Amino acid sequence: MSQNPNRSDFLQAWIPRGLLELQAQHRVPACTLEGLTPVQIQWCEGVLEDLRPLDADQSPPEHVVLPRLVDAHVHLDKAFTWQDHPNLLGTYEEALKANLVEHQSRSTELVLIRGERALQQAFMQGLRAVRSHIDSGGPGAASSWDALELLQRRWQDRVELQLVALAPLPFWTSAEAESMARRLAKCRGLLGGVLDPSMVGPAVDQSLKALLELADRHGLAVDLHIDEADHAPAQGVKQLLRALTITPVEVPITCSHASSLALLPQAALQRLGERMIRANLQVVALPLTNAWLLERRSDITPLQRPQAPIRQLQRSGVRVAVAGDNVADPWFPAGDFDPLSLMAAAIPLTQLLPWQRLGLAPFTTAAAGVLGLSWDGVLRRGAPADLVAVKGTSWSDVLRGSSSRRVLVQGQWLSSTFPTK
Ligand SMILES: [Zn+2]
The missing domain is CATH 2.30.40.10 (Urease, subunit C, domain 1)
Structure with a gap:
């Protein structure tokens, strides 16, 4: 200074x-x-x-x-792991595979180094708040949480760091769920998970119910990776909405990705948007990773790649932020926690016009709103x-x-x- x-x-x-x-x-x-x-x-x-x-x-x-700006969705625990764990096919499946291998070798020290580097870049490039999902469940979970809670305290006067427990959904029905929720309550963390098109049936409904009950009981917000897919339009959001009719909650719920919603016919999307508003859902669009991973085939350049239908959701009144997601990890090789680079990379993908109020809001006021920031x-x-x-x-x-x-x-x-x- x-x-x-x-x-x-x-x-x-x-x-x-x-x-x-x-x-x-x-x-x-x-x-x-x-x-x-x-x-x-x-x-x-x-x-x-x-x-x-x-x-x-x-x-x-x-x-x-x-x-100063806000990145509503990153993964500090795995940032900068591309070099040792590249995903050279660029597919979702290979990214997950490489991520799981990397998770086996995590230590508190390694996550501290990555997180410190990430927050330093974020801070210097103009970010004031960041929400990071953390792989939770599995061998690297404890060390990741130890490191990121330490970084949250170390950086609290410079960058507000929100932490989300990204766990497999069945985790929230397990005996460890309660202690994780207590840990989250202490660091103002959030419950997270992944709801993709392969996840259907009563066991998934049960997991969602457990997650929502736990969130409500501890007053914890929720942020789910949901419908990050190029098929099964809005299946995850519809499941979540059904779960919320059975287990309504007061806490804010964020739907990260919401990509396959774009595959719905216009009228169905409008109806879904209205239901999302009534359930108080908000959306974080992640156009860079969607454009990189979805609809990938080895021998063609895809004509379309689904991403959150930002404008249609805004028209329904849903708050939508645009965020960065992965930085130099198996899910995305580029990125560097730079909010202006994110805006520059996102505008040709989303066709948002930053000189219009609703074109700029996803990078500014809506991102602050999703995180519930005081300013x-x-x-x-x-x-x-x-x-x-x-x-x-x-x-x-x-x-x-x-x-x-x-x-x-x-x-x-x-x-x-x-x-x-
Ligand atoms: Zn993510």
Whole structure:
């Protein structure tokens, strides 16, 4: 950090209109065709003190500013394992196989090294909160949890780290489930699992019931990998909705992936969206891993690859975040916990327009909402002085990744600028 935290400081910048809330005395400002508004932002003691629109006769700002960002779905326990456990066929099945082999050799020390590296990159590149799923159940589970709970405490003032117990669904009916739930309650963790098209029948219903009862009893939120598939449209979400009619819960439930929902006919998807809203479900779309793994065949380039139908779900009122998922592990060889790279990679896949409110929300306010963060990411008086400033004057400058970037944390600039690659 590079300056006295008590010092008042300011920056003139272009701010997306949808992330700006001005006080009533300010006139409604003009914005560019890309929805960017020229504003002077002033902060003191780590808090935004004043935001005022710049007059037309003032010189235009040279930075675009976003709030520090959020990645609602990552896997810190297996990040950077690609080198030792590559998945050269690029299939879902081979990824799982390599993941299970890697899990056998986990140690607390190894997960600490990976997690520390990941959080350092996340922090420096502008993330303020991260939700990580952790492989739970199996030989590497205990060491993974020991490491990530330690990292959660070590990083608490810089990056909020939420931890999800990603366990096979039958785990939640086992004798160990109760002690895991107690452990989760202590670290404000979440219950997780995988619901894929192979999982049908009464045993799965029983596991879901046990998971929901446990979540409700301990007040734990739920985040499931669900319908990460290119067939059996929405089978998992429908199963979950049925389970919720039998075992209704008060806690928030996140559906991660929800890819096969895109295969539903439009009217059926709309009906499903309405049911999801009534059940208070929210969605995390993971377009990069979906585009990499789904519909893969060895000898063809697929014409379509399902991913969460973001726009249709938004139209039904479902909150949808876009997140990064895997980084350099058997499930995906690329990624690096960079929220702006994620946005740049996701827009051609999702066709979201970041200069529209609903195009930007999945990367900003909706991601904060999914995680239940105290700050929604809107820049207003009294909000944290937590900013990502990119040199430039347009969305293109933000998305091309070639402009220098600075990150402001609690009113202090981090000393490095990005990119440094
Ligand atoms: Zn995942």
